[in-house]
Amino acid sequence: MTYFFQQSLNALQLGSIYALIALGYTMVYGILTMINFAHGDLFMVGAFFTFIAAVLLGLPFVPTLLVSMIGVALLGVLIERVAYRPLRNAPRVSAVITALGVGLFLENFTLVFYPYPQHIPQLIQNTTWNIAGVSISSLQIIIILLSVGMMIMLDLIVRKTMVGMAMRAISWDKAIIPLMGVPLNLIVSATFALGTGLGAAAGTMYALAFPVIDPYMGILIGWKAFISAVVGGIGNIRGAMIGGFILGTVEIMVAAFLPSTYRDFVAFALLLVLLIFRPYGILGKPRPQKV
Amino acid sequence: MKKGTLIFVVMLIASMLLAACGTGAGGDVIKIGVVAELTGDIPAVGASSKNAAELAVKEINDAGGLEVGGKTYKIELFIEDNAGKADQSASAASKLITQQNVVAIVGPNASRYAIPASEIAESSKVVLISPWSTNPKTTLKGDTTEPKQYVFRAAFIDPFQGRVVAKFALDNLGAKNAAVLYDVASDYNKGIAEFFKATFEESGGTIVAFETYTTGDKDFSAQLTKIKDANPDVIFLPNYYSEVPLQIQQAHRLGITVPFLGSDSWGSAELITLCGTECEGYYFSTHYAADAATPVATKFIEAYKAAYGNTPDDVAALTYDSFGLLWNALKSAGKVDRESVRAGMAMITNYEGVTGNMAFEAGSGDPVKSAVILQVKGDKFIWFANAAP
Numbered sequence: 001m002t003y004f005f006q007q008s009l010n011a012l013q014l015g016s017i018y019a020l021i022a023l024g025y026t027m028v029y030g031i032l033t034m035i036n037f038a039h040g041d042l043f044m045v046g047a048f049f050t051f052i053a054a055v056l057l058g059l060p061f062v063p064t065l066l067v068s069m070i071g072v073a074l075l076g077v078l079i080e081r082v083a084y085r086p087l088r089n090a091p092r093v094s095a096v097i098t099a100l101g102v103g104l105f106l107e108n109f110t111l112v113f114y115p116y117p118q119h120i121p122q123l124i125q126n127t128t129w130n131i132a133g134v135s136i137s138s139l140q141i142i143i144i145l146l147s148v149g150m151m152i153m154l155d156l157i158v159r160k161t162m163v164g165m166a167m168r169a170i171s172w173d174k175a176i177i178p179l180m181g182v183p184l185n186l187i188v189s190a191t192f193a194l195g196t197g198l199g200a201a202a203g204t205m206y207a208l209a210f211p212v213i214d215p216y217m218g219i220l221i222g223w224k225a226f227i228s229a230v231v232g233g234i235g236n237i238r239g240a241m242i243g244g245f246i247l248g249t250v251e252i253m254v255a256a257f258l259p260s261t262y263r264d265f266v267a268f269a270l271l272l273v274l275l276i277f278r279p280y281g282i283l284g285k286p287r288p289q290k291v
Numbered sequence: 292m293k294k295g296t297l298i299f300v301v302m303l304i305a306s307m308l309l310a311a312c313g314t315g316a317g318g319d320v321i322k323i324g325v326v327a328e329l330t331g332d333i334p335a336v337g338a339s340s341k342n343a344a345e346l347a348v349k350e351i352n353d354a355g356g357l358e359v360g361g362k363t364y365k366i367e368l369f370i371e372d373n374a375g376k377a378d379q380s381a382s383a384a385s386k387l388i389t390q391q392n393v394v395a396i397v398g399p400n401a402s403r404y405a406i407p408a409s410e411i412a413e414s415s416k417v418v419l420i421s422p423w424s425t426n427p428k429t430t431l432k433g434d435t436t437e438p439k440q441y442v443f444r445a446a447f448i449d450p451f452q453g454r455v456v457a458k459f460a461l462d463n464l465g466a467k468n469a470a471v472l473y474d475v476a477s478d479y480n481k482g483i484a485e486f487f488k489a490t491f492e493e494s495g496g497t498i499v500a501f502e503t504y505t506t507g508d509k510d511f512s513a514q515l516t517k518i519k520d521a522n523p524d525v526i527f528l529p530n531y532y533s534e535v536p537l538q539i540q541q542a543h544r545l546g547i548t549v550p551f552l553g554s555d556s557w558g559s560a561e562l563i564t565l566c567g568t569e570c571e572g573y574y575f576s577t578h579y580a581a582d583a584a585t586p587v588a589t590k591f592i593e594a595y596k597a598a599y600g601n602t603p604d605d606v607a608a609l610t611y612d613s614f615g616l617l618w619n620a621l622k623s624a625g626k627v628d629r630e631s632v633r634a635g636m637a638m639i640t641n642y643e644g645v646t647g648n649m650a651f652e653a654g655s656g657d658p659v660k661s662a663v664i665l666q667v668k669g670d671k672f673i674w675f676a677n678a679a680p
Contacts, residue, residue: 003516003520006516006519006545007512007513007516010510010512010513010516013510013512014510014512111330115329115330115334116334116335116561117332117334117533117561117565119536119564119565119567121567126544128544128546130546135544135545135546137544139544140544206509209510210509210510210537210541211536211537211540211565212509212533212534212536212537212565214332214533216331216332216507217507217509219507220507220508221509251513252512252513253513255502255513255514255517256513256516256517259503260502260503260504260513260514260517261475261503263504263513264505
């Protein structure tokens with residue numbers, strides 16, 4: 001039983017990181033029906049901003065987290081302005097290819113400055129407690145609480161504020177709502193800022209939990225977060241959170257109770273089966289196509 | 292736009308012509324290619340290999356050149372990056388063979404890149420010496436036990452290394468139960484994990500957990516929790532220096548306190564940078580110990596330190612030895628062409644290198660040599676024990 005609780009804690013930690021990144025995919029999709037494949041690499045940039053803030057500027061944890069979130073949010077807004085906005089009315093494939101290109105650019109740009117994997121120092125005094133045989137570290141608690149806190153805040157922003165209302169309205173109908181005086185470009189920028197900022201927060205926490213970072217670290221985890229968003233129902237914010245926790249749990253539990261070599265194929269086979277029964281994801285709803 | 296294209300085409304043609312001139316003029320030059328992991332997941336390996344290769348070539352050129360068959364040749368080096376990818380290793384090898392026209396290739400280093408590149412070298416009949424690859428498959432044809440004709444290495448092979456580490460765990464650490472965590476997607480890690488398991492079990496030990504992950508994973512919590520539950524006396528991590536620190540840190544956070552063991556893939560100074568103090572006191576097997584060096588090795592270590600300001604790691608030493616083997620092969624062949632290099636390599640039966648004495652058996656590209664066990668102490672790797680073949 002201790003073993004099960006320990007693995008559940010592992011799942012919760014991994015799941016909250018997936019969920020935070022998945023939010024970025026789902027928010028952009030909700031607003032623009034476009035998949036921002038550069039999001040995994042923005043997560044990576046978040047980890048490198050963490051490195052710059054913590055090591056080169058010597059900042060403690062909270063300012064580091066803010067530097068990384070604000071830096072990447074600005075970068076996200078810039079990317080949207082420069083790379084995606086000119087293509088907003090272009091065929092969907094062009095936007096997807098551009099996003100992949102932006103991702104590759106970010107990877108190789110970082111590679112120029114940091115060809116070596118970098119080490120992140122311990123920003124938080126890490127104590128490990130042993131509660132009835134289960135090891136819990138302060139870092140784990142911070143990651144889980146901070147992620148859940150950010151998700152609750154995002155949920156409140158989207159449901160209770162004017163900006164959130166505008167976001168929901170635009171995701172409902174991109175053509176009509178701007179005619180009612182909602183500034184489309186401003187809301188899109190705000191969405192990118194929020195989504196990539198959360199991705200950067202995930203990057204910072206990931207870099208603290210797994211303190212070796214490299215320019216390719218965002219690829220695999222970006223795909224997994226994207227899959228989480230789809231499983232939860234892409235475009236649906238609560239769906240992305242649920243999807244992240246589901247993927248984290250499935251991955252950890254498969255490795256925990258079956259030979260770990262089976263992890264990825266069993267995990268993804270399960271998700272495929274889930275999508276067969278819920279093709280729009282767990283919380284997703286089919287969107288009526290206007291002809 | 293059109294004008295731009297035209298200029299581009301003209302420049303392209305001009306550069307091709309220049310390149311052609313370059314190859315035409317090389318009468319008294321021996322061209323040697325290097326494939327190294329300059330970028331990707333293990334760039335420290337590529338950097339060491341590049342440094343040692345440049346040092347080896349510079350020493351020859353500064354001394355006037357290499358005398359082969361009564362004629363002195365300068366050495367020209369072509370270094371290709373494989374970007375830490377198997378397919379790019381193969382294409383870098385073909386580029387060196389077909390475009391740069393090299394007589395021999397040194398590298399790639401990691402087995403997962405050396406194996407695809409060695410296939411290209413074998414089919415193009417060009418000698419390839421991998422400095423650091425320890426997987427037996429590098430020098431074997433396909434899945435057979437028949438050796439490749441053109442592929443050699445400067446390192447010992449994994450069955451030996453797996454045996455050395457297993458014996459060390461049993462005899463020196465008195466371990467009865469061992470756990471292994473390894474990258475199942477990488478030839479090197481997988482090979483050595485299996486050889487360790489085989490020897491450990493044959494010698495009366497028990498493998499209580501044999502866990503895997505795939506390249507790029509950073510979260511090992513599920514596997515490590517499983518290992519903790521199995522309660523081993525020692526944990527073997529035959530993984531690369533960029534991943535080992537994460538595995539050890541996460542294990543410590545889960546409350547695992549047993550000693551960790553590693554293989555030669557640990558032997559980069561980067562390991563200590565990435566680990567901080569968490570790798571203190573752990574052991575790994577490798578090719579040579581910089582602090583217990585022979586006169587041949589001391590000479591190399593001094594030269595390397597003077598040129599690059601740091602102590603050469605095992606990749607650097609093995610790359611240097613690969614070039615040493617190559618110079619020997621060229622001298623004994625007496626001619627500079629691809630077939631002669633192959634004939635010259637086959638003639639070497641014994642070579643005293645930086646990483647110790649290498650004996651080549653007829654028809655095999657694998658040297659018989661000894662290993663050392665090093666211990667991580669402070670910011671250094673300290674010699675702990677020798678293991679004879």
